[in-house]
Amino acid sequence: MIRIAIVGTGWIGGIHADRLKRCAGAELAYVFDIRKDAAQSFAAEHGGAVADTVEEACAKADAVIIASSTGSHEAVALACIKAGKPFLVEKPVAQDQAAAIRVRDAAFVARIPSMVGFNRRFHPGYSEIRTAIADGRIGNVESLRFTVKTATPPTAEFLKTSGGLFGEFGIHFFDLACWLTHDVPVEVFAMGSILTDESYRAVGQIDTAAAIVRMSRGALFQLDIGWRSTYGHDERLEVFGSKGVFRAGGDVITMPLSGVRTPEEAARRLPDWFERFEATYLIELDGFMSLVNGGSAIGASLQDGLVAQVMADAAARSVATNRPVAIDVATRGHEAGDTA
Numbered sequence: 001m002i003r004i005a006i007v008g009t010g011w012i013g014g015i016h017a018d019r020l021k022r023c024a025g026a027e028l029a030y031v032f033d034i035r036k037d038a039a040q041s042f043a044a045e046h047g048g049a050v051a052d053t054v055e056e057a058c059a060k061a062d063a064v065i066i067a068s069s070t071g072s073h074e075a076v077a078l079a080c081i082k083a084g085k086p087f088l089v090e091k092p093v094a095q096d097q098a099a100a101i102r103v104r105d106a107a108f109v110a111r112i113p114s115m116v117g118f119n120r121r122f123h124p125g126y127s128e129i130r131t132a133i134a135d136g137r138i139g140n141v142e143s144l145r146f147t148v149k150t151a152t153p154p155t156a157e158f159l160k161t162s163g164g165l166f167g168e169f170g171i172h173f174f175d176l177a178c179w180l181t182h183d184v185p186v187e188v189f190a191m192g193s194i195l196t197d198e199s200y201r202a203v204g205q206i207d208t209a210a211a212i213v214r215m216s217r218g219a220l221f222q223l224d225i226g227w228r229s230t231y232g233h234d235e236r237l238e239v240f241g242s243k244g245v246f247r248a249g250g251d252v253i254t255m256p257l258s259g260v261r262t263p264e265e266a267a268r269r270l271p272d273w274f275e276r277f278e279a280t281y282l283i284e285l286d287g288f289m290s291l292v293n294g295g296s297a298i299g300a301s302l303q304d305g306l307v308a309q310v311m312a313d314a315a316a317r318s319v320a321t322n323r324p325v326a327i328d329v330a331t332r333g334h335e336a337g338d339t340a
Contacts, residue, residue: 002292003029005061007054007076008068009042012090016065017046019282026289032057033068058083063292066090069161074099077114081106086113088288091171092163092312093305100309104302113291116305118175122283123276125248129239130180138241141181145222146173147236149229151272153207156199164205165192166312170225174311175300177213177221180239184307185221187214189324190315196228211315232270 004026006013013033020028028048033039039050051057058064058079066076066089074094080087081103093100093116107114120126133141150169154162162168178184192206200207207228213221236249287298300308314325 002026002289003060003062005030005032005051005057005064006042006048007032007057007064007066008072008090009033009035009038010067010069013042013065013067014046015281016067016285017042019285021046022282023285023289025293026285030057030061034072054079055083058085061085063087063288065288070163071095071161074103077103078106080114081110081112084110084112086288086292088115088117088284088299089302089305090117091175091305092167092309093302094309097306097310097313100302100306104306107302113297114302115288115291115297116300116302117284118172118179118300118304118308119277119280119284120172120176121179121300122280122287126176126180126237129237129246129248132246133180133239133241134182137243138239138246139243141183141217141219141239141241143220143222143240144177144181145224145238145240146176147224147234148173149226149234151229151232151270153197153227156197156203156205159200159205160203163309163312164316165207165209165225165227166190166211166315167309169227170209170211170223170315171308171312173223173225174213174315175304175308176237177215177223178304178307179300181215181217181219183215183217183219185213185311185314185327186216187324187326188212188311188314188318190318191322192319196226200227206319209315209319211318213311213315229270233273233276234270235273235276 006016017028020026028046030051031039031043031048032051032054043050054076064080064085064087066073066087073089077089094103188211190209190211192209194201194207196207208226211223239246291297310327314327318325
């Protein structure tokens with residue numbers, strides 16, 4: 001039985017704890033949070049012993065899930081590496097690119113198996129499209145277009161310590177663009193607005209944005225993203241190639257033009273994002289357990305996480321400067337999936 005420690009007892013830590021109850025061959029053995037009362041409540045609900053320090057949790061567990069705040073990711077990951085323990089870290093890898101590079105390089109040198117929590121890679125629809133692209137069924141990929149609007153926007157207070165619209169939410173789709181196409185980015189241009197929540201202005205965050213990314217083989221990736229949807233979680237993808245097009249997530253309820261019905265009278269709503277992707281967390285956890293047991297890496301590597309983080313940061317910088325931003329290939333370092 002693989003003994004797992006969860007560091008961070010917020011909402012995402014609870015999701016991982018719930019999945020562990022259904023993951024064969026693994027158990028929640030240790031819990032740590034800087035808020036001791038929160039750790040105790042979490043352990044009472046989900047099981048596991050409360051560790052007094054991160055170092056204790058890493059030393060006693062066989063593997064670690066890092067679900068704490070972004071600002072703590074580097075310190076926790078380095079504690080895992082020092083203890084020689086595999087870890088799954090929620091995105092982003094760390095609070096900034098320099099910290100993410102330090103984590104990546106330390107894990108590489110120490111040969112520590114690791115994985116970044118990009119759970120959408122484990123959705124069957126996205127996996128099928130990736131395989132079809134790799135098999136050449138669409139021909140040469142010429143453009144990708146994501147439309148993503150969420151029905152569960154975060155508070156301005158939360159955004160103070162997260163990566164904002166691009167780093168907290170858009171980072172999933174920056175990663176998918178690379179993963180689906182087996183390609184890497186070279187340049188991004190983005191624009192953003194505050195249209196849905198004026199409280200975001202006080203913390204310097206946007207809530208609506210559009211970005212265009214040029215990939216290394218010339219394909220253009222377009223991202224239309226926002227923190228508001230009044231009709232459920234809207235996540236659509238179109239991939240255009242020299243032989244045709246793939247589409248996913250096209251079940252959007254459009255408003256009638258006749259004026260017969262009001263928005264409230266729409267026949268049905270889209271499910272929220274967790275309903276759409278709940279199953280991916282267990283598949284992701286099974287993949288991590290395989291990695292811990294010496295299997296090959298099937299999820300996102302620290303290098304993959306760094307590239308997506310660089311893309312998100314570049315998009316935010318483009319919004320701030322109103323200019324295209326080149327993506328530094330030097331950040332790529334080790335090949336994706338490498339641990340040694």
